Amino acid sequence: MxxxxxxxxxxxxxxxxxxxxxxxxxxxxxxxxxxxxxxxxxxxxxxxxxxxxxxxxxxxxxxxxxxxxHPEVIEAIEKTAVDGTSFGAPTPLEVELAEMVCDSVPSLEKVRFVNSGTEATMSAVRLARGYTGRNVVVKFDGCYHGHADSFLVKAGSGVITLGIPGSPGVPEDIVKNTLSIPYNNVEVLEETLRDEKLDIACVIVEPVAGNMGVVVPEMAFLKKLRELTAELGIVLIFDEVITGFRLALGGAQERFGIMPDLTCLGKIIGGGLPVGAYGGKREIMDQIAPDGPVYQAGTLSGNPLAMAAGLAMLKVVRRExxxxxxxxxxxxxxxxxxxxxxxxxxxxxxxxxxxxxxxxxxxxxxxxxxxxxxxxxxxxxxxxxxxxxxxxxxxxxxxxxxxxxxxxxxxxxxxxxxxxxxxxxxxxxx
Missing domain, CATH: 3.90.1150.10 (Aspartate Aminotransferase, domain 1)
Incomplete structure (x- = not known):
């Protein structure tokens, strides 16, 4: 070699x-x-x-x-590129892909496209905080949700690969609003979520951990997570950037039959081009600007090349x-x-x-x-x-x-x- x-x-x-x-x-x-x-x-x-x-x-x-x-994905990219690569304006492709994604993923009533998984998770957390009026985010040790400040507490992926215990440059004032607890531990989960002093806005989880290596959840853990968040008015966010359209057409939530309030997507829905998305219940998604007060924006969001590639990809995986x-x-x-x-x-x-x-x-x-x-x-x-x-x-x-x-x-x-x-x-x- x-x-x-x-x-x-x-x-x-x-x-x-x-x-x-x-x-x-x-x-x-x-x-x-x-x-x-x-x-x-x-x-x-x-x-x-x-x-x-x-x-x-x-x-x-x-x-x-x-x-x-894949020839169908490449053809879609080529056909789209000759008409332009970015407009900073709505296109028919993003509507078509949004309809397909919402039709495929059980919990999605509305979806917004962004440019990466990190953008999707940080936007979903901001939305959850705006919707609940609370501050604290609960995540799980070894789960990786991108490199936004809030998520670099006991994170997975490259953080543990390189042995980095968090990251310099992340202010303590931000980290104090993120709690990281053990994955698959029902007892600690219930103790944490029932602590009224914590002011918990949301729980974000990889429904199958893929960034400390593949770790499959215990069903009792996922069920208790859904029961507790629903009972306590905490927004449950599934980070399905890896598992979305990978484990099933509807991702891990279809496979396990557990519906989150918000879902983060990426990877497969871009057909190999940079993409991310977050979506969920209509009443929560309607809090995003311009319909609501929670602001999020992006010049290249809904980029036509990524939308075309994603559509071609999803059309193939939806086949019998x-x-x-x-x-x-x-x-x-x-x-x-x-x-x-x-x-x-x-x-x-x-x-x-x-x-x-x-x-x-x-x-x-x-x-x-x-x-x-x-x-x-x-x-x-x-x-x-x-x-x-x-x-x-x-x-x-x-x-x-x-x-x-x-x-x-x-x-x-x-x-x-x-x-x-x-x-x-x-x-x-x-």
Missing amino acids: KTDLSASLFEKARQVIPGGVNSPVRACKSVGCDPLFVRKAKGAVVVDVDGNEFIDFVGSWGPMILGHA GFYRELEEKSDWFAGELAGIAAGAAVPTTLNRIGSMMTCFFTPDPVTDFESAMKADSEMYGRHFRQMLAGGVWLAPSQFEAAFISGAHERSHLEKALEVTEWSFKKLAEQ
């Missing part, structure tokens, strides 16, 4: 971009290597600037549920059998992967739901942030490098998800399993 051009580009990038990357985990520090620079991708395969090909399980961190450069086939494929792959790990005597725990999964390098169950932190990140780093050498691209962090797409064929998955078996045997020998 040659990496000459990647190494040269990384050196140039570090002179003009902090860390040489525009998002921290891409620097690959936690897996002990330098990043590879990607030149192109098609289907389930990415190609770096040195011509190396890799079977891709990152999927641009989740959006590429159809695989890369798409999610059934993706589930069957993912279930088979996860079963084979678990068998290989057991046979090689490598201490792992595989968490999976739908087409997203994480192989934690720990023999113990992973049910929350504390148990996720027991995973052997150094061993994951060795595994990452060995898989890369074998032509398989995994997320450069133990605490992220692997994604299977509609473009992963049986041959891709079998090759990945072969490389995994080789890597696990090497790990067992080391």
Whole structure:
């Protein structure tokens, strides 16, 4: 595997971009290597600037549920681009996509588009505060909701990957209004939400945690969360930026049958272009300007290219059998992967739901942030490098998800399993 051009580009990038990357985990520090620079991708395969090909399980961190450069998505982008790329005005495409999103996601009566998942979550929290007249936000340890100040308390994703305990630059006055409590812990949840002194406006949660690695919720936890927030007049926000249109057409809320008050979306609904959205109950959404007093705006919100790509993406996933086939494929792959790990005597725990999964390098169950932190990140780093050498691209962090797409064929998955078996045997020998 040659990496000459990647190494040269990384050196140039570090002179003009902090860390040489525009998002921290891409620097690959936690897996002990330098990043590879990607030149192109098609289907389930990415190609770096040195011509190396890799079977891709990152999927641009989740959006590429159809695989890369799907012909219908590319056609939609091309047709839209010739008429202009941004107008700062309403377009028919954003109305059509809003109707499709509201029709697909059970709890959505109205939706507003923004440009990123971070914009979606910070806007939803502001809306919840404006609607309730309260201040405090409750989140869960290890859940990541973007890089807005309020969310960098015991956050997941790159924050834990890099071992950053929060972030300098976040004022104490803002942090004091954010409480972070253990995921999947019903007792602490009830004790916190029933504390009248806390003045809680909302609870925001990843209904399936995807940013401390994949951690599946206990149904008792989600049910109690919905019951308590409804009883106490607290706005429940589902951050479905990852799980939306990934676990089912209607996301995690459809899969679990639990309806939040507000939902944050992103990734898949942009067809691979930058996008975010938040939506929910009509009475809450009507508090947003210009209908209400809660202000939020964005020059590129509802960008026609993102709307066109998202429409094309969603039209494909809505076709008969798409999610059934993706589930069957993912279930088979996860079963084979678990068998290989057991046979090689490598201490792992595989968490999976739908087409997203994480192989934690720990023999113990992973049910929350504390148990996720027991995973052997150094061993994951060795595994990452060995898989890369074998032509398989995994997320450069133990605490992220692997994604299977509609473009992963049986041959891709079998090759990945072969490389995994080789890597696990090497790990067992080391």
